[in-house]
Amino acid sequence: MGASVPDREGRPVRIVAPWVRTRLRTAPGAAAAMAVLVVLTAYLAAAFPRSVDAYETNGLRHDIRTAVAAESVLEVSMRAPGPGVRQADREEVLRGAWVARAQGKITGSLPAPVRADEGGSAYGVRTSQPVEGTDAWLPAPDNLPPMLTLAAQAGLDRHSTLREGRLPRAEGAVTERTGEVEAAVTAATAKSLGIKVGSVVHVPGVDRDELGVRITGIVVPRDPANSYWAVEPTLGSPALVTKPTRDLPPPRYWRASLLLAPDAAPALLGTTGEPQVYWRIAPDAGALTARDAPQLASRIASLENGPELTRLRAPTVVGPSAVVATGLDEIVAAHRSMRSAIAPVVTVAALGIGAVAAVVLVMAGSLLAVRRQAELALLRSRGGSLRAIGGRLLAETAVIAVPATAVGLLLAVLTVPEARLLPAVAAAGCAGLLACAALPVRAVVRHRRPRPHGGREDLVQARPSRRRTIAELTLLALAIGAVLALRRRGTGGSGGSGAVDDVDYLVSSAPILVGLIAALVLVRLYPLPLRFAGRPAGRLRGAVGFLSLARAGRAASSGALPLLALLIALTTAAFGGSVLAGIDGARERAAVLATGADARISVVGSSPVLPDGLAAAVRGSAGVGEVTAIRIEYGVPLPSDAKGFRTALGVTMIGVEPKAYARLARQTGLGEFPADALKSVGGGGVRDGGSDAGRVLPAIASPAVAERLGDQPRDIQSAAGDFKVRVAEIRANTPGAPGGDYLLVNAADLTQRAPTTLLVTGGKLDGDALRRTVAGFGTGPGNGLTVKLRSDERKAFVNTPMQEGAERIYAAAIAAGAGYALLALLLSLSQTAPERLTLLARLRTMGLTRRQGRQLLGLEVLPQALLAAVGGAFVGWATIVLLAPGVDLVRLALTATSDVTLDGAPLQADPWSLVLPAVGVLALAAAVSVVQAWWAGRQGSINELRAGDSR
Numbered sequence: 014m015g016a017s018v019p020d021r022e023g024r025p026v027r028i029v030a031p032w033v034r035t036r037l038r039t040a041p042g043a044a045a046a047m048a049v050l051v052v053l054t055a056y057l058a059a060a061f062p063r064s065v066d067a068y069e070t071n072g073l074r075h076d077i078r079t080a081v082a083a084e085s086v087l088e089v090s091m092r093a094p095g096p097g098v099r100q101a102d103r104e105e106v107l108r109g110a111w112v113a114r115a116q117g118k119i120t121g122s123l124p125a126p127v128r129a130d131e132g133g134s135a136y137g138v139r140t141s142q143p144v145e146g147t148d149a150w151l152p153a154p155d156n157l158p159p160m161l162t163l164a165a166q167a168g169l170d171r172h173s174t175l176r177e178g179r180l181p182r183a184e185g186a187v188t189e190r191t192g193e194v195e196a197a198v199t200a201a202t203a204k205s206l207g208i209k210v211g212s213v214v215h216v217p218g219v220d221r222d223e224l225g226v227r228i229t230g231i232v233v234p235r236d237p238a239n240s241y242w243a244v245e246p247t248l249g250s251p252a253l254v255t256k257p258t259r260d261l262p263p264p265r266y267w268r269a270s271l272l273l274a275p276d277a278a279p280a281l282l283g284t285t286g287e288p289q290v291y292w293r294i295a296p297d298a299g300a301l302t303a304r305d306a307p308q309l310a311s312r313i314a315s316l317e318n319g320p321e322l323t324r325l326r327a328p329t330v331v332g333p334s335a336v337v338a339t340g341l342d343e344i345v346a347a348h349r350s351m352r353s354a355i356a357p358v359v360t361v362a363a364l365g366i367g368a369v370a371a372v373v374l375v376m377a378g379s380l381l382a383v384r385r386q387a388e389l390a391l392l393r394s395r396g397g398s399l400r401a402i403g404g405r406l407l408a409e410t411a412v413i414a415v416p417a418t419a420v421g422l423l424l425a426v427l428t429v430p431e432a433r434l435l436p437a438v439a440a441a442g443c444a445g446l447l448a449c450a451a452l453p454v455r456a457v458v459r460h461r462r463p464r465p466h467g468g469r470e471d472l473v474q475a476r477p478s479r480r481r482t483i484a485e486l487t488l489l490a491l492a493i494g495a496v497l498a499l500r501r502r503g504t505g506g507s508g509g510s511g512a513v514d515d516v517d518y519l520v521s522s523a524p525i526l527v528g529l530i531a532a533l534v535l536v537r538l539y540p541l542p543l544r545f546a547g548r549p550a551g552r553l554r555g556a557v558g559f560l561s562l563a564r565a566g567r568a569a570s571s572g573a574l575p576l577l578a579l580l581i582a583l584t585t586a587a588f589g590g591s592v593l594a595g596i597d598g599a600r601e602r603a604a605v606l607a608t609g610a611d612a613r614i615s616v617v618g619s620s621p622v623l624p625d626g627l628a629a630a631v632r633g634s635a636g637v638g639e640v641t642a643i644r645i646e647y648g649v650p651l652p653s654d655a656k657g658f659r660t661a662l663g664v665t666m667i668g669v670e671p672k673a674y675a676r677l678a679r680q681t682g683l684g685e686f687p688a689d690a691l692k693s694v695g696g697g698g699v700r701d702g703g704s705d706a707g708r709v710l711p712a713i714a715s716p717a718v719a720e721r722l723g724d725q726p727r728d729i730q731s732a733a734g735d736f737k738v739r740v741a742e743i744r745a746n747t748p749g750a751p752g753g754d755y756l757l758v759n760a761a762d763l764t765q766r767a768p769t770t771l772l773v774t775g776g777k778l779d780g781d782a783l784r785r786t787v788a789g790f791g792t793g794p795g796n797g798l799t800v801k802l803r804s805d806e807r808k809a810f811v812n813t814p815m816q817e818g819a820e821r822i823y824a825a826a827i828a829a830g831a832g833y834a835l836l837a838l839l840l841s842l843s844q845t846a847p848e849r850l851t852l853l854a855r856l857r858t859m860g861l862t863r864r865q866g867r868q869l870l871g872l873e874v875l876p877q878a879l880l881a882a883v884g885g886a887f888v889g890w891a892t893i894v895l896l897a898p899g900v901d902l903v904r905l906a907l908t909a910t911s912d913v914t915l916d917g918a919p920l921q922a923d924p925w926s927l928v929l930p931a932v933g934v935l936a937l938a939a940a941v942s943v944v945q946a947w948w949a950g951r952q953g954s955i956n957e958l959r960a961g962d963s964r
Contacts, residue, residue, distance in 0.1 A: 055421025058440040063432035068818020069303030077298040082243035084340030087294040109275030126305040133295030137166035138278035140286025155264035165278035178210035178230035183276035193225035201250035354904035360521040362826035365585030372578040378451025406453035418445030492526035499899035528584040532577040575841035579881040582834035587889025590926025599906035599918035604807040609748035610772035638775040642768035644668035667749040668760035684744030711741040713757040734764030878938035882931035
């Protein structure tokens with residue numbers, strides 16, 4: 014671009030207009046659209062690793078903060094020095110000043126990333142063995158005196174509020190021989206044990222008189238959940254404990270704590286409590302990140318039994334008898350295990366969307382190259398080199414793509430905080446590099462050789478080259494290997510350590526590779542039906558059908574790109590939708606396993622029999638469909654096996670009405686069985702009086718119970734009667750005892766058949782109404798009724814940050830896939846839009862009506878849209894079927910601490926995730942063709958039929 018002007022001396026000077034500025038001014042709309050596309054793609058590319066970092070970090074912090082305090086703290090302890098140590102030295106080690114100095118040394122020497130939360134940490138001296146309260150005025154429920162823990166824990170003033178009296182003090186120098194010390198108790202302890210300010214509690218002494226503990230104050234914990242109180246629950250509130258014995262009912266006694274002043278700890282040397290010095294270090298989770306998990310596990314192991322423990326045992330820190338105990342290592346291990354299970358499944362979504370975005374960027378560059386084909390061909394014909402043309406095109410796209418990439422990265426950093434920057438920069442940089450290279454590479458490859466003007470490039474005439482065939486076969490081999498590896502090994506990484514680096518990207522890319530192979534196969538097969546349909550259509554009376562098929566067959570051979578984008582997007586949407594549906598299905602299944610029906614009504618207390626009239630009242634409650642009454646007896650002993658061993662705890666025996674219970678099992682999907690399997694043998698019921706051990710009852714049993722009983726009749730002794738059973742059917746689960754070992758018999762054959770549990774089903778069950786109905790029957794002393802709803806159990810499966818983050822990524826992947834599929838379809842249709850509009854204008858001069866024009870445009874895009882929709886749905890279904898054996902969604906659905914255990918949650922195809930995206934593709938294609946026909950109708954034919962126009 015340029016012109017010649019004379020200089021001052023009259024010589025011609027050539028002035029060249031800047032290429033980039035000229036091109037941007039020529040097509041500002043295309044430049045703006047490309048910038049928006051790059052911003053969106055760079056944002057998604059940068060947001061993914063930051064989102065993974067964020068939810069993994071939040072997951073680690075959540076796991077530590079919500080864990081039981083006794084498991085999350087790092088406890089350093091040591092026994093008080095023995096009698097062989099000088100008396101003054103023994104007492105000095107227990108005084109508050111020495112324990113506080115050791116606390117500072119311990120927290121200061123903790124290895125990174127282990128850090129102490131000073132607000133939740135505690136230290137002091139306690140009796141490691143409970144001591145007996147000998148005063149007669151202390152409560153003794155079953156003639157057992159209360160057992161007390163004497164704790165001289167520092168920081169009582171900061172963690173409690175004084176309600177009565179004053180905080181305890183150590184008057185003078187307390188020694189082992191001190192006869193009385195001061196203490197405080199919590200309000201709950203004072204209420205339960207009848208303690209008041211001024212009360213004196215006596216505990217036994219060793220080689221001395223009893224130690225008196227005078228109560229000087231009553232306090233209330235400021236934060237009972239703080240680890241200061243929660244590590245040892247009796248510090249805050251007493252507990253009524255059952256003494257292990259064979260007596261029925263077992264006797265109970267109180268366990269409580271008395272809170273001494275820190276400097277009063279030496280007095281504990283004269284008690285039977287075996288005093289212990291302890292430092293409970295609460296971990297500071299606020300500074301931890303997911304990348305710290307491996308190092309954190311290593312440091313904890315070193316503290317428990319390694320070099321760090323050796324440092325703590327130095328005489329200048331704690332001493333050689335120091336012991337470190339914590340459950341933090343198990344918390345970190347559980348986090349890493351869940352991370353290891355979730356990361357590969359999330360990577361599938363990331364790779365899918367990444368592939369679609371890459372294809373769309375290449376399509377955008379290809380569209381620009383096709384639109385400028387004549388311009389670039391002219392430059393080549395006039396001596397332009399490939400390097401010069403490629404360099405100018407690269408500069409032209411870089412001016413747009415580089416700032417757009419920076420904007421996308423900035424948006425990702427602002428919207429997803431607390432994550433690493435480097436992976437986001439690398440991901441956004443890859444997106445920007447692809448955006449910069451798409452146009453110049455496409456143009457250079459297309460114009461590396463002179464091309465004849467007007468040559469056909471349609472699908473029907475295209476013949477794949479040998480290089481393309483070799484590349485496709487290579488991709489096919491990779492896809493087969495990835496599918497086989499995923500089916501055999503699952504989505505887990507090789508190392509299993511929970512690190513993202515353990516993800517096998519070849520295995521996680523299996524859905525994308527399957528979609529890629531399907532796209533290549535469909536592109537190869539696509540011309541065949543067009544050839545076969547073109548001849549019959551040519552013999553039809555109207556010309557619209559023949560023209561539409563001919564136009565579809567003359568589509569550009571580069572149509573593999575939009576088809577590839579659509580197939581991968583539809584496959585990713587189907588896979589992601591099936592994952593989300595599978596998670597919801599697994600939780601529904603877990604909720605059913607927790608209750609056995611939509612609602613479970615059972616009785617707790619001394620009388621396990623349901624009140625009369627309860628079943629009838631429940632049937633009349635709102636939304637109740639069917640009520641199944643069953644009798645459950647726990648702890649029924651099994652007969653000895655061939656080696657003479659017996660089951661210590663016994664099993665759950667369930668008496669049922671076979672037909673009603675079989676319907677319930679079929680509805681819940683828990684151990685469906687034929688009702689005839691429990692056919693009554695007669696002889697049961699109260700009319701027969703005592704036992705009839707000669708009866709052989711058919712039974713349904715869990716696998717473990719069936720293995721124990723064998724295939725011969727075995728004796729059963731229970732409160733419901735004595736009889737023999739023979740296992741008729743084996744089922745892993747049953748509604749009466751889901752997830753446990755059981756023995757199912759016909760209630761009609763039991764001597765005692767009164768029901769103990771009601772299993773309720775109903776599609777529109779009203780939980781509040783059901784509870785109100787049951788509340789009127791559970792008023793007897795010790796005979797409370799409990800109502801357990803499946804809907805409440807379902808709500809209890811709350812997402813952890815890691816599970817919630819993974820689900821958000823899948824939801825975003827589905828939305829982004831739909832958006833990129835829409836964009837791919839629009840780019841594909843816009844590439845040939847000028848040609849179609851010109852053809853429509855020419856045909857109108859030959860008598861084509863507007864209605865026929867709309868039909869022509871619609872039928873022209875129908876073959877490719879139908880191919881993408883049907884092919885996408887089929888490929889999505891096939892991908893899920895192929896990969897389902899290697900994908901387990903249990904860790905995405907349930908936490909490691911869940912009370913319900915699922916054998917597995919395999920991936921299953923979700924019909925809505927398959928059908929809706931496919932229908933959306935067809936609807937969008939039809940809408941675009943209608944809009945194009947309407948726009949062509951509004952425009953006149955003059956512009957489209959200009960003389961000399963090569964279109």
